Amino acid sequence: MYNKHLDAFLMAADCGSFTKAAEKLFISPNALIKQINLLEAKLELTLFSRTNHGIALTEAGKSIYRDARRIIQISEQAVATAHTLGAGKQHAIRLGSSLMCPARPIVNLWLAVSAAHPLIRLQIVPMDDSKNNRPELLGNKDNDVDIIAGIFPSTLWKNRCNALTLRQIPLAVAVPVNHPLAGRKHITLTDLYGETILMVERGDTSYIDNLRDEIEENHPQIHIHDVPPYDFNVFNYAENTGRPMISVDLWDGIHPALVTLTCDWGKEYAVPYGILYAKDPTEHVMEFIHIMERVMGR
Numbered sequence: 125m126y127n128k129h130l131d132a133f134l135m136a137a138d139c140g141s142f143t144k145a146a147e148k149l150f151i152s153p154n155a156l157i158k159q160i161n162l163l164e165a166k167l168e169l170t171l172f173s174r175t176n177h178g179i180a181l182t183e184a185g186k187s188i189y190r191d192a193r194r195i196i197q198i199s200e201q202a203v204a205t206a207h208t209l210g211a212g213k214q215h216a217i218r219l220g221s222s223l224m225c226p227a228r229p230i231v232n233l234w235l236a237v238s239a240a241h242p243l244i245r246l247q248i249v250p251m252d253d254s255k256n257n258r259p260e261l262l263g264n265k266d267n268d269v270d271i272i273a274g275i276f277p278s279t280l281w282k283n284r285c286n287a288l289t290l291r292q293i294p295l296a297v298a299v300p301v302n303h304p305l306a307g308r309k310h311i312t313l314t315d316l317y318g319e320t321i322l323m324v325e326r327g328d329t330s331y332i333d334n335l336r337d338e339i340e341e342n343h344p345q346i347h348i349h350d351v352p353p354y355d356f357n358v359f360n361y362a363e364n365t366g367r368p369m370i371s372v373d374l375w376d377g378i379h380p381a382l383v384t385l386t387c388d389w390g391k392e393y394a395v396p397y398g399i400l401y402a403k404d405p406t407e408h409v410m411e412f413i414h415i416m417e418r419v420m421g422r
Contacts (some may be wrong), residue, residue, distance in 0.1 A: 126199040129163035130192050132156050133171060137181055137189050214243050215408045218270040222251040223378050224354065225274035229290065230399060233419055244412060253356050262402040270409050272400040275372065277329030277353070285400050288413055290420060292394040295335060297321070298371035298382045300363050305385065312388045313338075317345035322362055322369035325350040332370060335393040342390075 135145040136156065146156040164171050171185035181189060221227035227248060234246050249268050262269060262285050276287050297316070299305050305315060324332055339346050349367065351358050359379040362369040369382075372395060376384035399416060401409055 126196050127163065127166065129159045129166075130196060132159040133163055133185075134189070134192055136160060136172070136179065137185070140180070141178055214245050216245045216247040217409060217412045218247050218249045218268055220249050220251045220269035220272040222253045223356065224253045224375065225251060225272055226374060227273040229397065230273045230416075233290070233416065237415065237419055241415060244408070244415075262400060270401070270406070271412070273397075274400065275374070275395050275397050276400055278331055279327075279329060284403070286403060286405070287396070288399045288401070288416060289396040290398040290416070291396075293372045293374055293397050295332070295387070295389070295393045295395060296371050296373050296384050297368050297387050298359075298362065298375070298379075298384045299368045300366050301381055301383055303366060303368065305368070306383050308385055310386045310388070313343050313346065313390065316368065317343070320347040320349050320367050322351045322358065322367055323348050324353055324370070328353055329395070331393065331395045335370070335389065338389065338391070338393070 132145065132149065135149055136142055139145040139148065142156055142160070143153050146153040149156060160172065167188070169184045169188070170182050171188060172179045173182055219227050219230065231246065231248070238244070238246070251269065251272070262272065275293065280287055297305075297311060305311055308315070323336060326333055326336060336348065339348060351361065351369075356378070358369065359375075359382060361367075363379060363381040371382075371384055373384050373386070374397065399413065401413060405413070
């Protein structure tokens with residue numbers, strides 16, 4: 125796909141001599157010079173300065189040299205991808221995404237390696253946050269989701285699905301924009317004394333239960349109000365009641381009337397973010413999971 129005269133150009137530039145470059149390419153010096161002349165005419169540029177002492181790249185030649193190898197690599201990769209696609213069928217991995225299950229971190233990871241896996245295509249599928257049925261969406265032929273991005277509890281909804289953890293996200297606090305703490309970027313537990321905070325009910329996930337234990341044992345000045353597993357209604361409830369809620373920065377911006385603050389808990393409390401997939405995944409889903417594992421160095 126690229127102009128083959130680039131090969132002669134690169135060899136001449138590397139050798140610093142048309143004669144030496146011609147020897148390595150097993151052609152005559154005149155044939156090589158003809159290729160260089162044709163390339164210069166095509167580009168309407170002078171690539172080499174020619175003297176009795178040899179050749180040297182012009183400024184234009186240096187610019188072409190810097191990009192030429194990348195042009196050749198991209199061209200060869202495009203042809204290889206076309207051959208691969210022609211020999212096989214591309215498979216779409218349907219990634220469920222929503223406000224509470226943002227897929228951007230997974231998409232960014234995939235974009236970094238997708239060129240090496242042309243037979244796999246990532247397709248974003250919108251999900252409804254009003255239904256807390258993520259495990260049921262996975263592996264169900266009647267649904268349009270293969271994997272789901274998001275935060276997940278330690279119970280994995282009573283082990284109804286598998287998960288690949290990509291990173292740990294520190295717990296934070298979200299408060300209504302008119303709350304006295306809303307102007308702060310960072311708070312400590314003592315800043316929450318006298319407040320009633322919203323926290324998912326005990327037993328949903330050990331990650332949040334650990335923070336609950338810390339508050340109940342060492343900070344009784346903070347009152348806890350149990351809420352069901354989060355959906356958008358919980359964010360609305362926080363805004364309507366004016367109460368802080370346990371959250372993560374990944375959800376910052378979900379509700380326009382809430383702001384997310386980082387918190388010094390005294391020790392680290394975090395929840396996992398990653399990929400949810402069926403207990404009995406398809407071959408192509410499992411291939412995608414293995415690729416992501418390699419990306420994460422596992």
